[in-house]
Amino acid sequence: MSDAEEEVLYGAGGGVARVTINRPERRNAMTWGVLSGIRQRLAEAKADTDVHVIVLTGAGDKAFCAGADLTGMAAGAGFLDLHDGRGELARLFADMWDLGKPTVARVRGYALAGGFGLALACDFVVAAADAQFGTPEVDVGLWPYMITVPLLRSMPPKRALELMLTGRRVAAEEAERIGFVNRVVPVDELDAAVDDLAGSLAAKSPAIVKLGRDSFYAVVDLAAEDALRYLHPMLTVTTMTEDSREGIAAFAEKRSPVWKGQ
Numbered sequence: 001m002s003d004a005e006e007e008v009l010y011g012a013g014g015g016v017a018r019v020t021i022n023r024p025e026r027r028n029a030m031t032w033g034v035l036s037g038i039r040q041r042l043a044e045a046k047a048d049t050d051v052h053v054i055v056l057t058g059a060g061d062k063a064f065c066a067g068a069d070l071t072g073m074a075a076g077a078g079f080l081d082l083h084d085g086r087g088e089l090a091r092l093f094a095d096m097w098d099l100g101k102p103t104v105a106r107v108r109g110y111a112l113a114g115g116f117g118l119a120l121a122c123d124f125v126v127a128a129a130d131a132q133f134g135t136p137e138v139d140v141g142l143w144p145y146m147i148t149v150p151l152l153r154s155m156p157p158k159r160a161l162e163l164m165l166t167g168r169r170v171a172a173e174e175a176e177r178i179g180f181v182n183r184v185v186p187v188d189e190l191d192a193a194v195d196d197l198a199g200s201l202a203a204k205s206p207a208i209v210k211l212g213r214d215s216f217y218a219v220v221d222l223a224a225e226d227a228l229r230y231l232h233p234m235l236t237v238t239t240m241t242e243d244s245r246e247g248i249a250a251f252a253e254k255r256s257p258v259w260k261g262q
Contacts, residue, residue, distance in 0.1 A: 008037030009059070010044065015052040015202035016195075017045040024060030029069040030114055035088040042095050049261065052202040052209070054099065055194055056122055057106035058115075061187075064107040064131070065115025070140075089114055090146045093121045097217045100210040102201045106194045107131045108187065117147025120154040123213070125181045126197060128190040131172040133180075139167045153220060154180040205243040205259040212238075 009020040019041045021028040028034075038056075045051045058064040068089075096103055105111075105122035111133050119125050119133070135144040135151075144151075144164055151160040155178050163170065175181040185193045201209070215234050219227035238244050242262040250257035 005037070007031065007033050008041055010041045012045070012048065012051050014199070015050065016055060016198045017041075017048070017051040017053070018055045018057070019045070020057050020059050021065055022059045024058070024062065026069060027063035027066035027110055028058035028060070028115070029066050030089075030118075031069050032085055032088065035092055039088075039092050039095050042092075042099060046099050046101065049206075052101060052204075052206050053198045054101060054103045055106055055198055056103060056118070057194075058108070061108055063110040063112075063115070064105065065112075065118055066110045067113030067115050067136075086146075089117070093117070093146070093150060096121045100214060101206070102209060102213065104194060104198055104201075106190065107181075108190060113137055113144060114147060117144065117150045120147070120150035120180055124183075124197060125175075126183050126185065126190065126194050127172045127175065127181045128187045129172050129184060130187055131175070131181075131184070132169045133172075133175050134167060134169040135164045136167045138165060151180075205247065205257070206261040207241050207243045207259070208238060208247075211241070 007022055009018075009022045011018050019038060021030070021034055021038070023029060023031075023034065042054065045054050102124070103122040105119040105125045107119055107125060107127040109128075109130060109132065111119045111127075111131060113135060116133050116135060135147070137144045148160070148164070151163070154160075159178055170178070172181060172184045176184045183193060183197075211234065215231060219230055222230070243257075243259050246259065247257045
């Protein structure tokens with residue numbers, strides 16, 4: 001197994017792929033290898049028609065991801081290479097939003113800086129009661145530039161700005177109250193809660209989920225008039241799929257639908 005494969009683990013079964021950052025000794029801090037490894041694993045999950053949902057998590061019980069490995073990522077790189085490399089997180093976010101399949105962040109412990117953004121770039125965040133979120137960049141003379149986008153998509157703008165300017169930690173209960181965490185559960189119930197959500201999502205029509213999820217990300221930053229102009233024809237497209245016809249027929253016949261993903 002290569003270093004990249006050891007740093008990002010992958011497994012799939014039952015319609016669910018699990019991508020795990022495997023650097024528990026460094027609180028799963030991101031290296032260049034971790035970023036490219038996650039992108040490779042997501043591409044693998046995207047291409048696998050048997051995978052309907054992706055769960056992203058960190059190894060161990062201390063952290064989901066504590067951000068970038070600042071010292072390691074800066075070592076030995078030239079200015080232009082370092083500048084281009086810093087865009088890898090932005091490219092990862094784009095990959096996640098373009099997956100066509102739902103993503104779930106399973107969070108224990110720290111989700112900080114880039115790790116905070118990584119969790120919020122997922123469609124859902126399920127957090128253990130010991131989870132802590134924050135953007136500490138301002139305290140070390142940096143700013144959370146790329147993660148501004150997933151933060152603004154996950155909470156009110158002034159709340160996001162407050163967190164970025166203060167760098168304060170947010171506990172799981174407050175995170176759920178603010179709205180960027182979907183569900184908080186006791187530590188010993190985290191896996192069951194994630195499995196329950198992933199299983200529920202995997203049972204939906206993959207064709208309808210893809211069309212609907214893609215449309216959500218297509219219009220999330222658009223003005224209302226432009227969004228409606230996009231969404232109107234998408235309804236017609238959706239009704240032309242086999243799964244839509246099957247779902248309506250199953251409803252009328254009072255039976256469970258059998259999805260074909262088409």
